Amino acid sequence: MNRILLEQMLHKMRSFLIKGKNIGDLKIGALYALGNQLDAVYYFVGHELGSTIETGRDHIVDTSILIETLKNFSKKYHIGNMIIDEYNDEHITFDLEDCPTCKEIEVPSTEISQGFCSFEAGLFAGLVEKLTGKHCFAQELECKLQNKSPNCKFMIVIPKD
Ligand SMILES: [Zn+2]
Incomplete structure (x- = not known):
């Protein structure tokens, strides 16, 4: 600071x-x-929240099942609409339509170098950790507030064990 x-x-x-x-x-x-x-701090809080939500699923190995579970979770908890960009066994990239952190904020006239939505990144990382049993991380690649795309874009990385 x-x-x-x-x-x-x-x-x-x-x-x-x-x-x-x-x-x-x-x-x-x-x-x-x-x-x-x-x-x-926002990432940490999101991660804590994601990893403590009861999903009823664990040790998912199939990425398409993982994605379906994440989409259902996003809908149930109103954290935006996941639009999958691409995925394989090690990563998922997606747009988040109506990202809760920034959906009410106007796109600033000043160029900003990084996104605002680390809470959601942490939330998805924590959730995927809970669902797969693997140590994952997630990052916001582009934020709607950077005025490059209409939605925030995220990547979840799932390391091979
Ligand atoms: Zn964002």
Whole structure:
């Protein structure tokens, strides 16, 4: 976390607010100042949640069965609509339509280098770990807020044992 940068952002926010100016971009700057720790914390929380949800399934080895289970989970818990891009035994890439983290946020005018949706990445990683019994990880490849694609795009990596 960059405390100095954060203070500068807060200072600017106060002066912008008093002039009636929009502080949207400053909020993004403040988020940037908070740094990757925030991403890591969201990922961790998502992972904890995903790995503690009762799925009724374990040790799934067939990736297509795994995908069906994930799609059902997404629907049941309202965490967006999974649109599968491609998959094999070691990874799944998919678009998440109506990603809960960013669906209500307007695409910022400032270019952002990384996505906002590490919570969902952690959630899917935790869930796949629970369903396969393997140590997995997931990453948001593209975020809707980066204005490159209409949905957030994720990759889940399932290492071979
Ligand atoms: Zn996103």
